[in-house]
Amino acid sequence: MTTFQIIAQVIGIFAAIGFIFSVQQKDRLRYMIMLTAAIILDATQYYFVGNYTSVFLYFGSIAFSFVVIGCILKKVETPKWVVYVYLLFLLVSGIWVWSGIIPFLPALAMMFIAYFQAVGNMRYIRIGTLLVALTWLANGIWSGSWTVCIGYVFQAVSAVVAIWRFRKAKGEG
Numbered sequence: 688m689t690t691f692q693i694i695a696q697v698i699g700i701f702a703a704i705g706f707i708f709s710v711q712q713k714d715r716l717r718y719m720i721m722l723t724a725a726i727i728l729d730a731t732q733y734y735f736v737g738n739y740t741s742v743f744l745y746f747g748s749i750a751f752s753f754v755v756i757g758c759i760l761k762k763v764e765t766p767k768w769v770v771y772v773y774l775l776f777l778l779v780s781g782i783w784v785w786s787g788i789i790p791f792l793p794a795l796a797m798m799f800i801a802y803f804q805a806v807g808n809m810r811y812i813r814i815g816t817l818l819v820a821l822t823w824l825a826n827g828i829w830s831g832s833w834t835v836c837i838g839y840v841f842q843a844v845s846a847v848v849a850i851w852r853f854r855k856a857k858g859e860g
Contacts, residue, residue: 695735702728703838707845710816716759723752738830740790747776765805789829792822817846
C-alpha cells in the first residue's frame, strides 16, 4: 500500500464518522454542516486513491451544500433553479467523467437526495442517505478504498437507525 493510499484510508475513517453522525441530526442545519465536512474529507480521500469521478462529483456537492446552508441560515427556501442546476451538474458530470457504471451510481443517488436536502424533508433525506450510502459503498469497492467501504456500511446502518428513530418526529413531512 502506498503512502497516498494509507493517508486516504485514514481520511476515509474521519469522513465515514461525519457521514454516520450527520444522518442522526434532528435539524437540517446541523445535518448539512456535518455532511459538508464529511464530503470535503471524502473528496480528499477519493483524490488520494485516484477516483477522480467521485472527486469531481463532490466539488458540486460542496458548492450545493454551501448554498443550502446559506439558505437555511437566511431562513429562505433554496431557489429551485439552484436545485435544477445541481441536478443537471450531477447528471452531466457523471457522464462527462464516465469511468463506468459503478462510479456513476452515486451521481444518480445524489440527484435523488439533493432535492430533499434543498426542501428540508429530513425523512426523505434519511431514506436518500441509505440509497447514497449503498451506491458509494459499491463505488468504494470498485475503487479499492476499503476503509470507506466499512464507513458506508456503518452509514447505511445509521440511516436505517435514523429512519426508525425519527419515524414519527414532527416536521418530518
